[in-house]
Amino acid sequence: MTKEILKQYTDLQQECDEVREKISTLEQQIIKIEQEGTVLDKVSGGVGGLETFVIEGFPYPEYNRKKALLYSRKATLCELELELLETINKVEAFIADINDSHMRRIIRLRFIDGLSWADVARRVGGNTEDSVKKMFYRFLEN
Known part of the structure; x- marks a missing residue:
């Protein structure tokens, strides 16, 4: 995927x-x-x-x-x-x-729920828009 x-x-x-x-x-x-x-x-x-x-x-x-x-x-x-x-x-x-529940939440919020990266960061808490986006792209690279 x-x-x-x-x-x-x-x-x-x-x-x-x-x-x-x-x-x-x-x-x-x-x-x-x-x-x-x-x-x-x-x-x-x-x-x-x-x-x-x-x-x-x-x-x-x-x-x-x-x-x-x-x-x-x-x-x-x-x-x-x-x-x-x-x-x-x-x-x-x-x-x-996906084994990592944090990443499951990020992907679900972004792609299933259709939230912007900024909204995803607010929902998961403790992250910026850029940090959430980077986590996602790093996850896909691995």
Whole structure:
């Protein structure tokens, strides 16, 4: 286990959050389209293009595009969550195999709980941000 898999885990968490946010935005846009119902538009035409017509209708192309994108993003989220679950199992197994409880806490706080190095140092106590970071990198080198 290297720091790359730990970084991958953190990135996967953030990627899942970003996709969830995009899904939420799309769902809100779809609800808005459904609530507004029909839309109005004016077009020119007729003899010589001088007449103005008002067209009213439901925006099916936009609605269908957003629905398709929503389903696609939900599928992407499912795949990412499966990958995240596999990665967290690897990370948890790695952490469980560490003999030093201090280092287990540091790694768990930093990568599982997503705390900054400064917050990790405060939680474990008696350390600075730099000292906790150095302990972690030295641990990985060994």
